[in-house]
Amino acid sequence: VGKSEGPPGLTTVLVRAAFLVNAAYTDVSRQYGISPAQAQFLAVLRPRARGTSELVAVLGLAKSTVTGMVNLAERNGLVRREADPADSRAVRVGLTAAGRTVADGCFTDTSRRIEQLSASLTADERATLAALLRRVTDDNQVSAIFPEA
Amino acid sequence: VGKSEGPPGLTTVLVRAAFLVNAAYTDVSRQYGISPAQAQFLAVLRPRARGTSELVAVLGLAKSTVTGMVNLAERNGLVRREADPADSRAVRVGLTAAGRTVADGCFTDTSRRIEQLSASLTADERATLAALLRRVTDDNQVSAIFPEA
DNA sequence: TAAGATTGATTCGTCAATCTTT
DNA sequence: AAAGATTGACGAATCAATCTTA
Numbered sequence: 001v002g003k004s005e006g007p008p009g010l011t012t013v014l015v016r017a018a019f020l021v022n023a024a025y026t027d028v029s030r031q032y033g034i035s036p037a038q039a040q041f042l043a044v045l046r047p048r049a050r051g052t053s054e055l056v057a058v059l060g061l062a063k064s065t066v067t068g069m070v071n072l073a074e075r076n077g078l079v080r081r082e083a084d085p086a087d088s089r090a091v092r093v094g095l096t097a098a099g100r101t102v103a104d105g106c107f108t109d110t111s112r113r114i115e116q117l118s119a120s121l122t123a124d125e126r127a128t129l130a131a132l133l134r135r136v137t138d139d140n141q142v143s144a145i146f147p148e149a
Numbered sequence: 150v151g152k153s154e155g156p157p158g159l160t161t162v163l164v165r166a167a168f169l170v171n172a173a174y175t176d177v178s179r180q181y182g183i184s185p186a187q188a189q190f191l192a193v194l195r196p197r198a199r200g201t202s203e204l205v206a207v208l209g210l211a212k213s214t215v216t217g218m219v220n221l222a223e224r225n226g227l228v229r230r231e232a233d234p235a236d237s238r239a240v241r242v243g244l245t246a247a248g249r250t251v252a253d254g255c256f257t258d259t260s261r262r263i264e265q266l267s268a269s270l271t272a273d274e275r276a277t278l279a280a281l282l283r284r285v286t287d288d289n290q291v292s293a294i295f296p297e298a
Numbered sequence: 299t300a301a302g303a304t305t306g307a308t309t310c311g312t313c314a315a316t317c318t319t320t
Numbered sequence: 321a322a323a324g325a326t327t328g329a330c331g332a333a334t335c336a337a338t339c340t341t342a
Contacts (some may be wrong), residue, residue, distance in 0.1 A: 010279035011263045014170055016291040018283050019168035023209060035334090037310065052325060060172060065311050066324055089319045089324045093308075114160045121287050125281055130159035132270065134280040137165040139269045146164040184311090186333065201302060214334050216303060221332075236340050255308050304341075310333070319321075 017117075024113040032106050034076075039110070041069050042078060042103040047147045049094030051084065058143040078102055098134065107146075166266075173262040181255050183225075188259070190218050191227060191244065192253035198243030200233065227251055 008016075022036070029039035035131050044050065055066045070093050073079040078099035084090035095103055118126050157165075162168045178188035193199065208226070209248050219242055222228040227248035233239035244252055268277050 004320055007279075007283065010267060010275050010282070013279055013282040013286050014166065014266070014308080016286040017163065018167035018170035019291055020286065020289055021163055021172070026209075035309065039322095053323080059194050060175075061310090063325070064313080068310075071326095073333080085268075087324080091206055091325070111160050113165055117163070117285050117289055118159060121281065121284060125284075126159050128277065129281040129285075130156075130162055131264055132274055133159070133162040133166050134156065135161050135270060135274075136266050136278075137169065140169055142165040142168055146161050146168075198333065202300090209335090211335050213336080217333070220303095232301075236342090240302070258302075290302080299342100300324100301340100301342085305336105305338075308329100308334095310321080312327090312330085312332100317321100317325085318329075319325105320321100 006047070015094060020117055021117060022115060024117075026077045028106055028109045028113060031109070032102050034078075034102065034106070037069065039106050040080075041073065042099060043107055043146055045079065045093065045095050046103050049082065051092055053090075055084050060143070071097065102124055140146065169266055170263060173259055175265075176287050177255055177259045177262060180253050180258070183251065183255070186218065187222060187227075190222065190254050191248060192256055193255060194228065194242065194248070195252050198231065198241040200241055202239075205244065222248065242251075261273050 023041055025036040029036045032039070034042070041055070041059065044055065050058070051072070052063065052066055055061075055070075056063050058064065060071075069080060070081065072080065077096060079093050080096050080099075082092045082094060084092050118129065121129065164267065165202075165269055174185040174188055178185045181188070185197050190208065193204065200206070200217055201212065201219070204210075204219075205212055208215065210218075219228060219230070228242050229245050229248075231241045231243060247290070267278065270278065
C-alpha cells in the first residue's frame with residue numbers, strides 16, 4: 001500500500017486467466033442453452049460413458065450433485081442411463097446423439113474462444129506457455145477435465 | 150482418434166489450470182464458511198467500496214444476482230451499504246471489519262494455495278509463465294478480479 | 299433514463315438418510 | 321458391512337422481467 005505497484009504476480013494472472021476461461025464457458029454454454037456446469041459435465045462424457053462414481057471423482061462434486069446433473073441432462077435428452085453389465089448396482093451415463101451434438105459444438109466453440117485468448121502470442125510463446133502450464137497441471141493431479149480424445 | 154495422442158495443447162492445459170484455481174477457491178472459501186461466489190465478491194471489495202453497477206461490470210453478473218449477493222453478505226455482517234454522497238440513488242458497498250477479516254484471510258489462503266500450484270517450477274520458469282500469462286490477460290480486458298492492492 | 303431493488307423460476311450444490319446389490 | 325446410486329430438504333446462485341425512485 002505504501003509500496004509501488006509493480007506488475008501483477010503469477011498468482012494474480014493465474015486467477016485472471018481462470019476468470020477468462022470461466023467466462024468462455026459461461027458464454028458458449030449459454031449459446032447452446034445449457035449451464036456452464038452442464039457443459040463441463042457433457043465435456044467429460046465426450047470420450048466415453050462414465051459411472052456416477054467416476055463422474056464424482058472427475059468433477060469433484062458430491063454424489064447427489066452428480067445425480068441431479070444426470071437427471072437434468074437426461075430430462076433434456078442429452079444423456080442416457082445404461083445398466084452396467086458387470087455390476088448391477090452401477091449405472092453408466094453416456095451421451096445421446098443430441099447430447100453428442102451439443103457436447104461437440106460446445107467443445108469446439110469453447111476451444112476456439114480459449115485459443116483466441118492467446119492470439120497475440122507467437123507460436124513459440126504459446127508452446128512455452130503450454131509446456132509450463134502442463135507442468136503445473138501434471139503436478140497437481142487434475143482429473144480428466146476437458147479431455148481431447 | 151486415429152491420430153496418436155501427443156501432449157495436451159495449450160487450450161486443454163488452460164482449462165485444467167482454471168479448474169485448479171476454481172478448486173482452490175472452493176476449498177478455501179468453504180473453510181471460511183462462505184461460498185466461492187461470496188469469496189470472489191469480497192475479494193473485489195478489498196481495495197475499496199464499490200457501487201452495485203460497478204460490481205455488475207467487474208463480476209460479469211446480472212444486477213439481481215449482485216443484489217442478492219450483497220443482501221446475503223450484509224445479512225452475514227460482512228458488508229455494509231452506504232449512501233453515495235454524489236448520487237442519492239446510488240449505493241456504495243463496502244466491507245465491515247468482520248468482512249475485511251474474512252476477505253483478507255480468504256485472499257491470503259487462496260493465494261498460498263495457488264502459489265503452491267507452481268511449486269515445482271524454478272523462479273525463472275515462474276517469471277516466464279507469469280509474463281506470458283500476463284500478455285494473455287492484458288489482451289483480454291479482464292476486469293479487476295483478484296486485485297492485489 | 300438510469301440505479302437499485304424485488305419477484306419468480308430454475309439450477310447448483312451440499313448433507314443426511316435410504317435403498318439395493320455385492 | 322461396504323459400494324453405487326438415489327431421494328429429500330435446504331441454502332445459494334443466477335437470470336429475466338418488473339417495479340420504484342430519483
